[in-house]
Amino acid sequence: MNAPPVSLVSIRGNHFVLINSMAMEGDGCSLCTRALTEIDRIADIFKCSSGSPLCRGRTKLEHYSRPIIMQHYPLYRQSDSICTESDAAPLPERNNLFEERWDCLSKESTEYLVERLRPRAAFGAHTHHSCVVRHSFAPTPEHKTEFIEYTVPSFSWRNRLDPKYYLVTVTPDEVKMAKCELPREATMQLCAVLMIVALTVYMKYFYTKRLLFFNYKQWTGKKV
Known part of the structure; x- marks a missing residue:
């Protein structure tokens, strides 16, 4: 698939700039x-x-309307220590320093994107953990840019015990986000075991009932 490194998608007055993080x-x-x-x-x-x-x-x-940036990497930050969500990176991992261009965009690329695009929101991922960062960039007093960046947690039991996904409502004036989660993998495993046990008990009950019914017909000689 020959996808462009950067593309602009407009939907009902909402503008999304999709960026290939490797291109930054x-x-x-x-x-x-x-x-x-x-x-x-x-x-x-x-x-x-x-x-x-x-x-x-x-x-x-x-x-x-100001654009919304969407990419795989989060924008530059020193670490996840500023993340306070319940599904943020666990301690002490949260305090590990990020490596630019590996854990997040470089500071230079982040400042370039913000200065050029002046986003009203940004969405990224990559860390597998949730984070909400309120950015404020002011290269000059007349050009202050404030926006919220959402780092979306992983939607996979392989990466975390409580996978999450976002439901986002976007209008030209605001961005609203609701976080939804899957049951924990242990909960799903327990449900599967309980269902197997319940099915086994039901099959045993059904088989026993049919066997008693068959024996009753043989003993009485009645046709039912």
Whole structure:
């Protein structure tokens, strides 16, 4: 599948910038170069749509709203120590320092994305644990960007005991998130064992009842 490193998807006035995190390595690779070119193009579309005097092109969105970034890696942060959700990384793992470009985007790439796109929300994953971070970037007092980043926990029993998924409601004015979870794997295993036991008891009861009924017919000679 030849997917672009960066793409803009607009749905009912909501704009999502989908980013291949590998394209944000910043090592000058061809994929990175294509990604930066596309981000600059998309950033100009948002500038033109918002009426910014810095607009250089002609392409505009029909309905302007700040974009939502979606990618695999979380944006730069030193560690998960700032994460306070019940399904955040356990201690002491939560205090382990992140390695840029391995556990999260680099600080440079993060600042570049925020400065160019000025997102109103961001979604990432990769760590397998939940985290909600309130970002505030202010390169200048006139260009302050504030938004919330959601790190989505893993939806797999292989990675965590309580897999989660998000239900997100998005409008041009707000983003609402509800977190849902699967039962723990041990709960599912216990339910399976109980169902097998119940089925075994039922089959034994059904077989015994039929056997008694058959013996009764043989003993009385009645046809039922």
